[in-house]
Amino acid sequence: MVQSVSVDPDRESEPFIELDPTGRYGRYDELLGYGAVKKVYRAFDQEEGIEVAWNQVKLRNFMDDQQVIDRLYSEVRLLKTLKHKNIIALYSVWRDENRNTLNFITEVCTSGNLREYRKKHKHVSMKAVKKWSKQILKGLNYLHTHEPCVIHRDLNCSNVFINGNIGQVKIGDLGFATIVGKSHSAHSVLGTPEFMAPELYDEDYTELIDIYSFGMCVLEMVTLELPYSECDNVVKIYKKVISGVRPKAMDKVKDPEVKKFIEKCLAQPRVRPSASELLQDPFFNDINDDDENDDEEYTSNNFWHA
Template identity: 75%
Template structure:
């Protein structure tokens, strides 16, 4: 069906609420996810005949700061140039002045995010967790060695996605990512407290903050518990993280190899290995069948 004839309807099917300027992508009403400033809707790529995600940022939240809006736009545009099998594909980016929104179309993974997927499948071998972890690190290696370097800054299990039928893992939600020059540290606080490296709070950090977050993601994958869930406030998490107190969940990791690998990732910034170094770690050398991990309940 030619895009020009389908500007508001998918003919017999569900009507589109909105169509992108090229006429290729149509948005439906149902939400796939919702955040503080962004909503993600189910959408359809008429050219390829596949379902996609329509990410919509309401710019009124940034209306006092046109510089920030332009920066956000250019960052998302740069993200659309990233091409890696472990990074969610961004197909199109545009600003809608009439609706005052920034929109971008991304791919959808069949099984949703890793947090929900792990809850659904409680018995997962160490081998499978290593396979997922390796793919996350391959995505991070691509981002960190990109020119300019890309720091995700908000890596956690809710924005790592999975195609469960083939066990393919992809890093998504790079809306908070920032591009930094090789020699420059980034300077703004952003992220999810439980997964934030201590130096993020100091507003002086490098791509190594993503390695810390990756370590916390692996901890969550193993224990099915969000790190620092023993804390009942962000202030308490902040205090523990900045004092170097490890999350309680780490004591539930019974496999010494896994525990040592996580500790390597959440070490002090200068002691943390890069994604490239971690991929060479003996942890991944033999993906032998591991014992089934039962829930940490």
């Protein structure tokens, strides 16, 4: 999970702290966000004239944990294969041997993550929440129908980013994502406990765990409350999840249509709908896609410098 840091709107022209090997991307000293594994800085693409995000991992912090390093490389390799307007795009990746860092340049979303954006803007219509939800589903549908299928495994509101000026959301932070074969089944226990589907704990699951997490995202967007916030430790959350006890936040959802939609997402795997099926749900009947080409895959003039 990446924490956001506030941005100073009155910044003057400033020097780059670091350049990528090609000289195209320059990193500023301003931190946009940080997590357990990486820091994200504001940066600039001099060729395209656009702001970007410079993700930097100090590999020396993980020299004793090859799994973390492998996962990071896997995130970057995976991101390079994905091109969809509701998935954060990757432009460049390289390892700096001198500084012992892994660096990758991604597109930046102007308003940070959806959790903090929603907290900042408390008065939001159900229509807006539905628009965000539909875009998340489109991103998930792209991942799940990708060849091979991609399971995100850590979908939550802090891993969904937003361009608030146009209401566009994008799924990011694919560090826990996995590629699965034709069986569409995976076996590692990973994720954020409040958003993890019960079958994930059984270590036998499919891409439908992302739908469960998506349901919890909708619940958080509607109630402004983290699921299972009534629990003060992970064990209590685990016990409630595996026994099918819903978060107390569900009691705050007064609209029966919204509650029914969330319950569909949290249903047992055998009856839980796919992203594609949910996109056809009556829940979205009053949401018209603004862009006629909304369902076409996002394409861009990305340049890879691996």
